[in-house]
Amino acid sequence: MPESPTFRLQRAMASLILDEEPKDFGAPAERLGLPAADQQAFREQPEAMDLYRELARLSLTEPLDTTFPVLKALLEGAEVWVSCVQAFLSARVVRSTHYRDIAPSFLGWLVDTGWGQDRWPFLAELAHAELLEVLVARFPEADPRQDLHDDPGPGDTVWLDPGTQVVAYAHAVHRATEAAPVPEARPTHLLAFRDAEGEAHVLELTAATAALLVQARTRPLAESAAALGFADPAPALDLLRDLRRQGAVLGFRAPR
Known part of the structure; x- marks a missing residue:
């Protein structure tokens, strides 16, 4: 079944957000075969498109900045943090609609791809350790158990x-x-x-x-x-x- 115009428009906007900064804002629309009027609309509003791209990307990258400060410091010191984040966004692995799932998706991408681990073999471990406390704190509360006691015995x-x-x-x-x-x-x-x-x-x-x-x-x-x-x-x-x-x-x- 051919893609609907609306779906192609959504894909063009996603490319505008997730891909490297385009030299031509109409390029994603042209590549996906949107009507000429839509392509022109992309090109005629570069400032608006650039602002939209910046705000949308910020919502995707802010969880990485806040969750992985040590990892960010390491990669910024090597001047590769921006390229790492871009590679993650380009991979389009975030499938969830929940903000909280962005950082775990980034960790999964690091593990699956091995990005940077030839140079820093501890990279995935570092990211996991930074995310660990967040995941533990957010884990759903369990109902209190009534069959536990405070002092351990050999058979417990x-x-x-x-x-x-x-x-x-x-x-x-x-x-x-x-x-x-x-x-x-x-x-x-x-x-x-x-x-x-x-x-x-x-x-x-x-x-x-x-x-x-x-x-x-x-x-x-x-x-x-x-x-x-x-x-x-x-x-x-x-x-x-x-x-x-x-x-x-x-x-x-x-x-x-």
Whole structure:
């Protein structure tokens, strides 16, 4: 079925926004076969078209500026932030109509394309770490559970908030800053969670603690600790008590 004139007009406006700045504002309309009158309308209003393009692009790029400040600082220092953003927009991977989905789409594009990762192997990890706290904070609230208690026992399992994330990186990306955006290359394990007020936090974990939190969600604590080489589960229980006090663990569930 041939495209309707309205759809071709929408595509022309999308090209005007997403593609590199055109030398001829009528070029997208001409390329898509719009009527000559429409092509001329594009060309006769360059200031209006330029303003529309600028405002529309701002709505797409502002979430990247605010969500990925460290990544932006790194790429601006190499004078490639603008070209990175342009490559993302040109790929047309944002399918959602929601503003909140732009930053996750950018991360997905970085991972799928590998953009810049030959030069900066930590790039996708850095972007993920910057987005992580936002995603944890925004995760939908779950109904309170009534079957949890505060003090862990050897037979209990750990209960985390559904938005909590245990992640592992090859670089200490959570330590990177806008002033020093290149992270140290070392294995890093993080726990990202939100407190009772909904504020997101990130804790650095040892590899053993990260593994314990993952395993003990489905296996008894003593069994999980033993599988990780702890003959005495007491230190693991003390650690989990501390995490519970910090709000990183919601509670503990007795075996049924």
